[in-house]
Structures are given as C-alpha cells and as structure tokens.
Amino acid sequence: MPQNYVPIFIFIAFIGILIPITLLAAKLVRPDNPSKSKLMPYECGIDPLDSSRGRYTVRFYIVAILFVVFDVETIFLFPWAVRFKALGMYGLVEMLVFLIILIVGYIWIWKKGALEWV
Amino acid sequence: MTTPPFNLADYIMSLPIILLTLFALGILLIDLVTPKRWKWMNAVTALVGIAFSTGAIVFRSQKALRLSGGSGLLAYSNSMLIDRYALYFWYLFLAAAAISILLSVRYLEIEQENHGEYYALILFSVVGMMCMAAGLDVVLIFIGLELMAISTYVLVGFLRTNRRSNEAALKYLLLGAFSSGIFAYGLSLLYGLTGQTNLIGIAQGLQQRMASGNGHPGPIMVIALLTTATGLLFKIAAVPFHQWAPDAYEGAPTSIAGFMSVAVKAAAWAMLLRIVLIGLGPLRSVYVPLFIFVSIASMTAANLAALTQSNMKRLLAYSSIAHVGYMLLGLVAGTTTQVSVDGIRGILMYLLVYTFMNLGAFGVIASLRQRNVIGDELDDIAGLYYRAPTESVLMLLFLLSLAGIPPLAGFYGKYFIFLSLIETGHYALASLAVIYAVFGLYYYMKIANYIFMREAIDKTRLPLSWGMRAGLGIAAFATVFIGIYPEPFIRTVNWSLGLAQSALVAGLTH
Numbered sequence: 001m002p003q004n005y006v007p008i009f010i011f012i013a014f015i016g017i018l019i020p021i022t023l024l025a026a027k028l029v030r031p032d033n034p035s036k037s038k039l040m041p042y043e044c045g046i047d048p049l050d051s052s053r054g055r056y057t058v059r060f061y062i063v064a065i066l067f068v069v070f071d072v073e074t075i076f077l078f079p080w081a082v083r084f085k086a087l088g089m090y091g092l093v094e095m096l097v098f099l100i101i102l103i104v105g106y107i108w109i110w111k112k113g114a115l116e117w118v
Numbered sequence: 119m120t121t122p123p124f125n126l127a128d129y130i131m132s133l134p135i136i137l138l139t140l141f142a143l144g145i146l147l148i149d150l151v152t153p154k155r156w157k158w159m160n161a162v163t164a165l166v167g168i169a170f171s172t173g174a175i176v177f178r179s180q181k182a183l184r185l186s187g188g189s190g191l192l193a194y195s196n197s198m199l200i201d202r203y204a205l206y207f208w209y210l211f212l213a214a215a216a217i218s219i220l221l222s223v224r225y226l227e228i229e230q231e232n233h234g235e236y237y238a239l240i241l242f243s244v245v246g247m248m249c250m251a252a253g254l255d256v257v258l259i260f261i262g263l264e265l266m267a268i269s270t271y272v273l274v275g276f277l278r279t280n281r282r283s284n285e286a287a288l289k290y291l292l293l294g295a296f297s298s299g300i301f302a303y304g305l306s307l308l309y310g311l312t313g314q315t316n317l318i319g320i321a322q323g324l325q326q327r328m329a330s331g332n333g334h335p336g337p338i339m340v341i342a343l344l345t346t347a348t349g350l351l352f353k354i355a356a357v358p359f360h361q362w363a364p365d366a367y368e369g370a371p372t373s374i375a376g377f378m379s380v381a382v383k384a385a386a387w388a389m390l391l392r393i394v395l396i397g398l399g400p401l402r403s404v405y406v407p408l409f410i411f412v413s414i415a416s417m418t419a420a421n422l423a424a425l426t427q428s429n430m431k432r433l434l435a436y437s438s439i440a441h442v443g444y445m446l447l448g449l450v451a452g453t454t455t456q457v458s459v460d461g462i463r464g465i466l467m468y469l470l471v472y473t474f475m476n477l478g479a480f481g482v483i484a485s486l487r488q489r490n491v492i493g494d495e496l497d498d499i500a501g502l503y504y505r506a507p508t509e510s511v512l513m514l515l516f517l518l519s520l521a522g523i524p525p526l527a528g529f530y531g532k533y534f535i536f537l538s539l540i541e542t543g544h545y546a547l548a549s550l551a552v553i554y555a556v557f558g559l560y561y562y563m564k565i566a567n568y569i570f571m572r573e574a575i576d577k578t579r580l581p582l583s584w585g586m587r588a589g590l591g592i593a594a595f596a597t598v599f600i601g602i603y604p605e606p607f608i609r610t611v612n613w614s615l616g617l618a619q620s621a622l623v624a625g626l627t628h
Binding site for chain 1: 124139143146147150
C-alpha cells in the first residue's frame, strides 16, 4: 500500500523545489521598476471604486442560486443528449421526471417574482 | 446500456414516495393561485397526499412484499430495500407528518406565515425520510438525508420576520452542513475500504478485513467508523453533538420543533440502525464502547441541563436528547458480537410512543401561541389550568408519559430498553438509566407544577382550533391507548423487526 503513494510524494517534493526556483529566477532576470498604477488590481482596465468586500444587494444571491439550479440542469441534460439513442425510452422517461420537477420549480420562482429585478 | 436498470415494479414499490412528491409539487403550484383566506386548503391537500401515500403503502408496497413471500424487495438496482422495517418507519413518518400538519394550521395563521410552501416542505422532508429508511445504498441514504435536512433548515427559519427563527435556522444549517460533510467523509472511507456503496457489500468487505487483521480493525477502519458515527449521532442529537438542538427547537416554529423532535429524529434513527446493524455490523466490538460513552454522556448532560431551563421548548429539547440517550442503550444491549433483538425492539417501540407523546407536548405549547403571547416560557403557562383545562390535562398526560409512568405509552418504550439491558447483563447501565429517569420526572413535574399550582396572571380563556383539537386528540388517544393496550403495537414492532434481522443475517453469511 504505502508504495502507491511514492509518486505523490515525489510530485509534492518536485513542486516544493520547482516553485521557489522559478520565482527566484524570475526575480533575478526581470527588470524591476514598479509604479502606482502598475500595482493597482487589474480588472478590464476600469479603475476599482472601493473594496470588493463590501455588501451586495440580496438580489445577486437569488440570481446566483437560480443560476446554480439551471447550471446543474444543463450538466444533467448534456450527457443525456449525447447518449440519447443508447439510453432510449428509459433515459427519456427519467429525464422527463427530472424536468417536470424542475419546471414546477421554474413556474414557482417565476410567479414569486424571483426573476424580476425589482 | 441495453437493459434499463429500473423497471415498472420498482416504481410501484416506491409509489408512496412518488405520490408524496407529486402532492408536494402540486401544493407549490396550487398555492400560487390560492387567495390568502384559503391558505388552509394547502394543509388539506397535504393531508390528502399523506392519506394517498398511506394507501399506496397498504395496497401496493405491503401487498407486493406479502405476495413475494421474501424478507424484503430490492428496488432501483439494489439501492432500495423495501422490507417491513422500512414500511414500519414509513407509517411512522406519515403519522408524525399528519399530526404536525394538523397542529400547524392555526399556529401559522397566528404567526401570519401561512404559506403553502410550509406544507410542501414537510412533504418533501418526509420523502427524504422515506428514502433514508428504505435505503440500502449509502448514496441513496445520503441523498434522502440531505433532502430531509435542507427542507428542515428552511422550515426552522420559516418565521422570516422573527430573529430567533432566523438565528436558529442559520445555526442549524451551518452545524448540519458540517456534520453532513463529516458523515460523507466517513461513507467515502467505507467505500475506499470495501469498494462498495451497498450496505451489505460494505458489511462483507469489513468482515473480510476484520478476518484478515485477526479481529483487529486497522486505524482507517476506526476513523471511518468514528466519522460515520459522528454524522449519525449529530442527526439524532446525542451528546457531544447536541448543541444545535436546543437552539434550533427554541427558534423554530413550535409545530416544526415538534416535527423535528419526532419525525426527523425517527428518520435519523432508521438510518442509524440500518447503517450500524447492517453496514457496520462486523465492527460491533468497536462501536459498543463508543455508544456506551455517548449514551451516558447524553443522559447525564441532557438531564442536568434540563433541570435549569425556563423555556419549555428548550426544556423539551434537552429532554429529547436524554431520550436519545436511553434509546442508544438499546443498541448497546447484547454481547460484543451480537445485538440484542429486545434492544432493537425497544428502540422501535420507543420511537413509536415518543412520536405521539412528544408531538402532543409540543402541540400543547403551539396551542398557547396567541397574537401577543409566545407561550413557550414557563411563566407563560403559570395557572394554565384555570385558563385552558383541556390542554392542561393533556399536557400532564404527555409529561407523565415522557417521564415513563405506567399505564401510559412512554412506559413501554423504557420497559423494553431496560429489559434488554438486564437480560444481557448490563446491570450498571440499567440502574444508571433508571436514576436519570427520576431526574426526568423532576423537570416534567416542574412544568405540571406551573400549570396546576400557580395563580394565573391572565385570566382569559384560550381558544382551541379544530386542527389543534384533532392533532392533540390523536396524540393523546395514542398515548393512552398504547399504554393500556400495547399488544397490537408490540406485535407490529415484532413484525417489522423479524425482517430487519434476517436481512442482516443474510447479508453477513453470504
């Protein structure tokens, strides 16, 4: 059993050596003259307004949660669509069960107004 | 994949679960078009759903089981074992959910949170519980557990404008998610050790490993057992994993606190017994000392903490932890290799009577909720007898039953547990449990003292709604009836157990 882990330990040791060497080499080779605008966090060229740890409105969380739900739906649907013929009737029925439950949830959030940006 | 892994017979076997899911989805949709005045109709829909599900158990699952003549039917590629043990718990969950719904209707109207989602969530959590009780594959058990737990997290925080409810929900969510993580880790270790997710396969794998290690479990096996047990003990709220229970019960809507203390707990017990008796069966010599420690710790800590509580929901939460301590003794009873059948019978009987008496006690507290009085502090119930004599007498009944006084139902729960302990020679544990039962009597009678022997501050009579009357009536009737005439219920427990045992034996001998 323990010998199975030898490659992992070699790998970890390799990482431990390689990273300091790369960083050190880069430090020695690169020209070094920082300025204020160079040290600013870079985001699409827009100047940062304030700290990113501030409060968000709760609407973002609702959108995020809904996104996860439909993201998972897609993850389910894609493999099924790829293997549609092989899975046949059984796959279709199972997927319909899944989709019916999801559609009920969709109607519910729609009617509750969770999709509107109030 | 040429042959589909499931067929129609599987769906028919699990029809109770499917029907319940459909009704829950239906409630979500119907609620969207229900005007505010008609929200109680959702409770009726939920009760109809429970009735249909019960009918499906009687006329489909149970019939199919009888016709097959076997000890249990495997469904969904061996991930679900529908045996009498599972059916017993299914009935228990449905009964607990029905009583909780009856107790909820008026309570939610007073809290002005009577949304249909409440009933849909209760049904969803019962679906999860049914998967836990019938699951033979740890993946199905885990999914059932999460379905139940997530529904319960939302239900605990259902009083959105109430800070205590929100706080309770957050605490329960964080600790619950943490324990689920540890539990999943334990299950993954078991999978790593045995290469199986099926409980019978896990048992066989562990058996082989124990045999090859001359009866000594390796360190990984002990870690797997500890992490799995941590998850299980958290869900049944045993000391030292009990901290969430008083907070969650106190903040939750009272009807949900009752539901959690009986149905969620029974589901956790169903899962615990399945995993411990079947999957971890070969490790019995390792887990018995662990459970003895947890059981003594639960009885000691909970009984001592309950003595000083002034909030009734917290007091009942600690008392429910103490009851878990007694029930764990049923698992300890037996030798180091063989579990005592009487002990398991005691646990099942205990869960049955506990469902009715504890729901009844929480129901009485829920009935005290008025527009301006929360009614869960001990001072709120001072002199209750002069304001609401019916509820007071019922509360006394439930409290005496919780304390284990014959001829009420609670006596039989404790009786079988203590009997199994004495039969297998655990005299010290039995005496300790009896001493703690006396502690229990003190704090239950403290509530009775407030109800009957104090002057009422507020003399107004308390109204009792129809749903509340029905729920409390059923709970009280069952508490008295099981106590006076326990025969059919003992027979039911034996009926359910014969097969849990033989499935266990079948799994270990192959």
